[in-house]
Amino acid sequence: MDLLDVTASSSSPTSSSSTSSSTTRWKYDVFLSFRGEDTRNSFTDLIYAALIKEDINTFKDDEKLEKGKLISELFKVIEQSRFAIVIFSKDYASSTWCLDELAKIVQCEKDRGMTVLPVFYDVQPSDVRSENGTFAHALIEHEKKNIEKVQHWRDALSHVGNIVGWTVMNRPLSQVIQNIVDRMIS
Numbered sequence: 540m541d542l543l544d545v546t547a548s549s550s551s552p553t554s555s556s557s558t559s560s561s562t563t564r565w566k567y568d569v570f571l572s573f574r575g576e577d578t579r580n581s582f583t584d585l586i587y588a589a590l591i592k593e594d595i596n597t598f599k600d601d602e603k604l605e606k607g608k609l610i611s612e613l614f615k616v617i618e619q620s621r622f623a624i625v626i627f628s629k630d631y632a633s634s635t636w637c638l639d640e641l642a643k644i645v646q647c648e649k650d651r652g653m654t655v656l657p658v659f660y661d662v663q664p665s666d667v668r669s670e671n672g673t674f675a676h677a678l679i680e681h682e683k684k685n686i687e688k689v690q691h692w693r694d695a696l697s698h699v700g701n702i703v704g705w706t707v708m709n710r711p712l713s714q715v716i717q718n719i720v721d722r723m724i725s
């Protein structure tokens with residue numbers, strides 16, 4: 540499943556169609572967007588392992604991106620991905636890198652037909668879309684340094700925060716992960 544010929548409207552990461560001018564080549568089935576300090580060695584590691592076990596070609600930056608690469612290299616990977624699983628955690632918005640990824644993911648959803656699947660890991664969807672709690676604090680701090688980008692990030696957070704996803708609060712991780720994997724292989 541290294542390289543798939545799929546149309547943007549296909550519903551399964553493993554489906555293929557004949558090549559045509561409207562066919563997009565996806566290098567990855569899934570791009571994982573996450574705040575490393577919050578979830579790299581917990582939820583993100585578990586979802587990555589579960590997706591790989593099902594032969595779902597998944598990009599996780601600490602696995603496949605060389606150290607020292609620019610975010611533009613990561614943007615290329617996002618553009619080559621059919622799905623983005625965005626794992627919102629309490630400090631996700633404190634990272635300008637994560638917010639830049641998120642803005643690119645929203646752009647790819649609109650321009651390339653990417654499917655965005657949010658996971659709310661120990662945060663409420665309303666915290667993301669309405670900028671509450673740590674999300675509000677992080678954006679206020681970012682405004683002090685880069686006011687131009689902040690509105691773009693706010694729009695991306697609001698947009699993805701309004702997509703129905705999975706809330707991981709006081710639930711068994713294995714159950715949530717299996718639900719996500721099932722969605723990917725259906």
